[in-house]
Amino acid sequence: xxxxxxxxxxxxxxxxxxxxxxxxxxxxxxxxxxxxxxxxxxxxxxxxxxxxxxxxxxxxxxxxxxxxxxxxxxxxxxxxxxxxxxxxxxxxxxxxxxxxxxxxxxxxxxxxxxxxxxxxxxxxxxxxxxxxxxxxxxxxxxxxxxxxxxxxxxxxxxxxxxxxxxxxxxxxxxxxxxxxxxxxxxxxxxxxxxxxxxxxxxxxxxxxxxxxxxxxxxxxxxxxxxxxxxxxxxxxxxxxxxxxxxxxxxxxxxxxxxxxxxxxxxxxxxxxxxxxxxxxxxxxxxxxxxxxxxxxxxxxxxxxxxxxxxxxxxxxxxxxxxxxxxxxxxxxxxxxxxxxxxxxxxxxxxxxxxxxxxxxxxxxxxxxxxxxxxxxxxxxxxxxxxxxxxxxxxxxxxxxxxxxxxx
Numbered sequence: 001x002x003x004x005x006x007x008x009x010x011x012x013x014x015x016x017x018x019x020x021x022x023x024x025x026x027x028x029x030x031x032x033x034x035x036x037x038x039x040x041x042x043x044x045x046x047x048x049x050x051x052x053x054x055x056x057x058x059x060x061x062x063x064x065x066x067x068x069x070x071x072x073x074x075x076x077x078x079x080x081x082x083x084x085x086x087x088x089x090x091x092x093x094x095x096x097x098x099x100x101x102x103x104x105x106x107x108x109x110x111x112x113x114x115x116x117x118x119x120x121x122x123x124x125x126x127x128x129x130x131x132x133x134x135x136x137x138x139x140x141x142x143x144x145x146x147x148x149x150x151x152x153x154x155x156x157x158x159x160x161x162x163x164x165x166x167x168x169x170x171x172x173x174x175x176x177x178x179x180x181x182x183x184x185x186x187x188x189x190x191x192x193x194x195x196x197x198x199x200x201x202x203x204x205x206x207x208x209x210x211x212x213x214x215x216x217x218x219x220x221x222x223x224x225x226x227x228x229x230x231x232x233x234x235x236x237x238x239x240x241x242x243x244x245x246x247x248x249x250x251x252x253x254x255x256x257x258x259x260x261x262x263x264x265x266x267x268x269x270x271x272x273x274x275x276x277x278x279x280x281x282x283x284x285x286x287x288x289x290x291x292x293x294x295x296x297x298x299x300x301x302x303x304x305x306x307x308x309x310x311x312x313x314x315x316x317x318x319x320x321x322x323x324x325x326x327x328x329x330x331x332x333x334x335x336x337x338x339x340x341x342x343x344x345x346x347x348x349x350x351x352x353x354x355x356x357x358x359x360x361x362x363x364x365x366x367x368x369x370x371x372x373x374x375x376x377x378x379x380x381x382x383x384x385x386x387x388x389x390x391x392x393x394x395x396x397x398x399x400x401x402x403x404x405x406x407x
Contacts, residue, residue, distance in 0.1 A: 030136045032091045033083045039135055040080040042152045047094055047132045056093060060086040094132050101129035111139040122151055298325030304348030306366055307332035307358035308383045315385045319392060332358025345369045351377040352391055
């Protein structure tokens with residue numbers, strides 16, 4: 001096309017309309033080359049897609065056009081001014097593409113009817129087919145051409161503005177979509193982390209449940225084995241329950257017997273106990289220590305020894321019993337329960353406190369009790385048999401004579 005005709009610049013779209021004088025008469029539709037030259041630009045630009053136009057130009061040239069889109073458009077517009085191979089191809093393509101709309105416009109027998117159909121197409125926003133059908137309509141006179149030309153001109157302006165608005169909106173939506181995509185990515189990462197944490201927690205709970213079940217099964221197995229063993233023992237010893245009952249009864253009777261014996265011993269007359277008590281022999285420990293021991297009578301009184309060496313307790317007992325007393329011992333809080341000391345102090349008539357080998361709490365407990373009750377207490381610094389014997393020898397002969405025996 002560029003070899004046959006030079007590319008003349010078409011009339012600027014929007015310049016004064018150089019409409020040709022005279023009106024078209026008859027019922028035949030106009031051909032493309034019969035339209036005013038200034039209408040070729042909107043017809044080619046609006047009614048034909050650029051890809052279809054380039055294919056028709058290449059076909060008419062017998063090769064591929066090397067011009068850009070603008071040059072192809074300008075060349076096609078110039079070719080439409082005369083009847084030729086390209087203009088006829090364009091005519092056939094437009095008639096084929098918009099055949100249905102052309103039939104609708106053929107029913108319009110007046111100019112006003114054709115313009116009414118044109119206005120309806122403008123209202124719908126679909127003007128490509130209506131533009132071709134209106135300009136080629138037999139009743140489209142010069143004023144109708146001017147109206148259509150002005151409408152197309154303004155529609156293109158509005159379309160350009162709308163395209164720019166849509167472009168800005170699309171760009172904004174793209175940015176918003178990118179922001180949403182980033183936020184979605186963060187949410188997905190957070191979801192994956194939470195899902196991993198929940199899965200790990202679930203695995204821990206499952207493992208704990210399995211261990212608990214295993215322990216329960218093991219305990220059930222042990223219980224079942226013990227029950228089976230108990231059943232075997234019961235079968236082997238049919239009277240086991242009766243024997244157990246008898247054993248408990250025997251233990252109760254023995255305890256009752258000990259209580260009765262103890263009550264009987266406590267109820268004996270102090271005078272009979274004193275008469276029955278043998279004369280005390282010289283205390284070996286005292287003789288060994290060189291002490292002049294004056295034998296005294298304890299009259300079956302309770303003597304409590306708090307503290308002292310564990311190996312010497314038997315000798316302490318022997319000394320007290322030789323003097324006619326009843327001996328009891330408390331280690332002073334080292335092994336014996338310190339709370340038992342109160343009961344021992346309450347039951348004693350005489351307290352010998354070996355202060356060198358008892359706890360501080362036991363010492364102050366002994367001292368406080370004897371002070372409150374007025375009970376005689378002898379303090380021994382050295383935990384030895386000689387010191388114990390000396391403490392007994394230091395007592396007056398009638399030290400415990402006025403003390404009534406315990407109930």
